[in-house]
Amino acid sequence: MKKLVWVFMALLSGCGSIDRQPIPLLSSHGAAAPDCRDLLVDYEAYAYMDAKAREGFRREVRQQWALTRNSCEQLRLALVYSQGDSTQRARALKLVEELLESGNLARYLRAQGLALLLRDALNRERKQLLHSVQLQHLLYKQQARNQAQARALEDLQTQLRQLKQIEQNINEKEQSLIPPATNPLAPGAAPHPGGG
Numbered sequence: 001m002k003k004l005v006w007v008f009m010a011l012l013s014g015c016g017s018i019d020r021q022p023i024p025l026l027s028s029h030g031a032a033a034p035d036c037r038d039l040l041v042d043y044e045a046y047a048y049m050d051a052k053a054r055e056g057f058r059r060e061v062r063q064q065w066a067l068t069r070n071s072c073e074q075l076r077l078a079l080v081y082s083q084g085d086s087t088q089r090a091r092a093l094k095l096v097e098e099l100l101e102s103g104n105l106a107r108y109l110r111a112q113g114l115a116l117l118l119r120d121a122l123n124r125e126r127k128q129l130l131h132s133v134q135l136q137h138l139l140y141k142q143q144a145r146n147q148a149q150a151r152a153l154e155d156l157q158t159q160l161r162q163l164k165q166i167e168q169n170i171n172e173k174e175q176s177l178i179p180p181a182t183n184p185l186a187p188g189a190a191p192h193p194g195g196g
Contacts, residue, residue, distance in 0.1 A: 039079060089122060
């Protein structure tokens with residue numbers, strides 16, 4: 001999200017001071033067409049609001065768009081949502097994609113450029129997030145495999161200890177069955193014949 005703020009801040013600084021009045025552009029019919037007003041100004045102001053002010057501003061922009069269904073208000077709402085949590089950024093991406101597909105911004109050159117920039121930034125972020133989720137999923141799978149292997153190794157070591165204990169028990173039983181006179185390891189046994 002901070003990257004988006006810096007991208008739009010850079011765009012703001014590159015534009016110099018933003019005139020809050022519509023910028024006349026030539027439409028396809030040759031007549032002057034206004035551009036969307038205050039988009040970046042509102043975007044910047046929203047970035048510095050506290051949580052309560054943001055909520056009120058977001059509600060106001062959402063209501064404005066619901067009432068007018070104006071393309072500029074839709075882009076304004078997308079810009080506001082782009083500074084929210086992942087759910088709001090997903091809404092922002094949906095709004096801006098719908099807006100660009102509709103072609104309703106074609107007469108607002110600066111707004112259309114801003115919408116394209118916003119869409120690309122949100123798409124990049126979504127792809128990075130998806131990649132991060134996939135990597136996290138692989139990490140969890142690898143951790144589960146490692147834990148399973150560690151448990152299997154522990155089971156094998158337990159079985160090996162049990163086998164050694166069984167072997168030791170068998171050896172002790174065999175030693176106890178050999179009579180002491182013939183058992184060279186038993187205490188008090190006769191010396192081995194042929195021994196020196």
